[in-house]
Amino acid sequence: MKEEIMKKSTKNILAVLSAAFMSFVGILTETSLNVTFPTMMKEFKVSLDTIQWTTTGYLLMIAIIMICSSYLNDRFTARQLFIIACVGFMVGSVISAIAPNFPILLLGRLISALGAGLSTPLMFNLITEIMPRSKWGVYMGIAGLVVAMAPTLGPAFGGITTFYLNWRWIFVFVTIFALIVFVAGTPVIGKYHDQVKSSFDYLSFITLAAAFITLTLGVNQISYGMANPLLWILLVVTALLVWAFVKLSQKSSKKLLDLAVFKQKAFVFGALAYFLLQFNNIGISFVLPNYIQIVGKQSSLVGGLVLLPGSIIAGLLNPYFGSLYDKRGAKLPLYLGGFFMALSCLLFAIFGLNLSAMMIIIFYGIMMMGHRMSFSNTMAEALKVETGKLRADATAVCQTSQQLAGSVGTTILASIMSVWQKQGHGSYTMATAQGSQAAFCFTLLMSLIIMFSYWKMFRAEKAK
Template identity: 85%
Template structure:
């Protein structure tokens, strides 16, 4: 496989779509105090615009291996862009919280499809000796987008309105979509394998119960609902493992978990992202709700760290 301009642009198209999708993960965090007043809901409700968004992305990514075999890169790219744009427009004009959340869930197709597509394209269209370089670029996209989100959201909300966050990302997505249509193509033959719906449903419910259970921590560790949800999660994960061992249709390849290097690396990455995204949620809201500062200050409070992270990422 040669490193030609069209292939490079194909990877960059998926990367930019992934960037704009991930950017909106955290850009709304700084707008929560404003939206809480506008929609008349509490922080525990409004935070689902981010929590639900991340949860839906995780559920979509479960299917990435199957989708890569079943559909072409071009088809996945188109669905990712169109889904993200439709969801963003719905969110921009949402008259109430349920419609806003609906728009957010639809727009998860953007990051949910384009992020794994970005990594798949690197291994499919780039020469092996260049994988490290382009994986680094992909990693930079994934790392920078959530840290730049609060600054982008804070500046936009302060000078314009939180709805313009979705307006700007939609415009950017349209540009990426049009450019990507000329360069993203078909790179391998598709196979029409059957989808393991049972394992998918079990794992998706496990993700949901885990998220709901962790959210119950705010009510104290003596809260029985939290423990019930976490126990249900453990049972569902056990059931998923059993189903995966017996089924000929592999939703996820669990064999990688036999490698200690993979397990430790995945755990380290999980903890890093847990801290990164957690701080980008807590700090801007603390600055505004407790510190009585503007959304501009709440957004910019993380900007210096974002810049340093961006400079260090290549190293």
């Protein structure tokens, strides 16, 4: 009997790890192309505004797929979702690797978004479904390590691969890795609950997906100035689409996403903090490699590697931060992590015009320490207030917002930098430094909102 329990426990752990590795490789490619943009712009003869959609479009597609992750979790087995995620990612990556032009490259990226779009919610659903509640903190820590560390390793992976080989090899390597995960994971992931064959709310899905698209297109207009009418038109359209989605959800018997999760104030503030943590993480991971190359006059290899030390050190401590949550509760890791995040953004803002490579390594290390300490623990605390079936919907909200945060964070910080670059005052190098400093100030504001969200979340929990 004991041997049977041990065998089942081992199989469950392997199931979570398989989904985690698939999620890792999917998220890794979110940012690995950032340092390859100059090379691809020359090869495909397109502008930066066009080529950046290989990252923004990928993130956006992941967010759109995650909208229906709760429905998919009910409708299909974990094994079926895992297989679709792996096959979709591999097919898309092969298309991207052999793409003769930009449209085919973008098509491949959008198809490969199935990988992270399906496997990331699957990973978190498996943790809450098959792992004991007392171990959630540790496994959420492992999952948080995957979600948070992969995008910061992306620039280093992309920079090294492009510098020594070619950007196309990025897709070759991730396809091989995904194939190994597919072969190893398929036998250990099974069926953990009965499937519900409910109808899908296509109208709500299209409405919310359109809201995500118009939001991303809207914030992209910031680079043309706040007085740009298209910016405000798109944001108003986004607001109308969100309102329409809420009304449709209230009337429809086919729930794409159960909005009852938002009745819990603690969850709302926790999800907001989770969104902004990833906003800062992905946004700054975009700014720093560009700062190093344009302002610091370094190669794309250095631009990618400068983020590596902080990511590795903080990443290795991630399981400990999860264990800290299990033993000491949420307040210590969340408040302390939020403080480190705010401190790093403040240092980046103060020294933003003259950042050396060593300063970036140290400041980014502090930021990663704060991010790792609070990121996965924020989600664990937010999910704690939801019960039963609503937990899958809450997971879908968090994971969708996390991907949307990456897309919006990259777009907004890039737009802020672009405002200074387009002013034409002084050199392009100085304009980039000034734009980066402004972007850092914006992330500092987001960090303060994170701290405020934690305070409100804990107050809401206490009031229950």
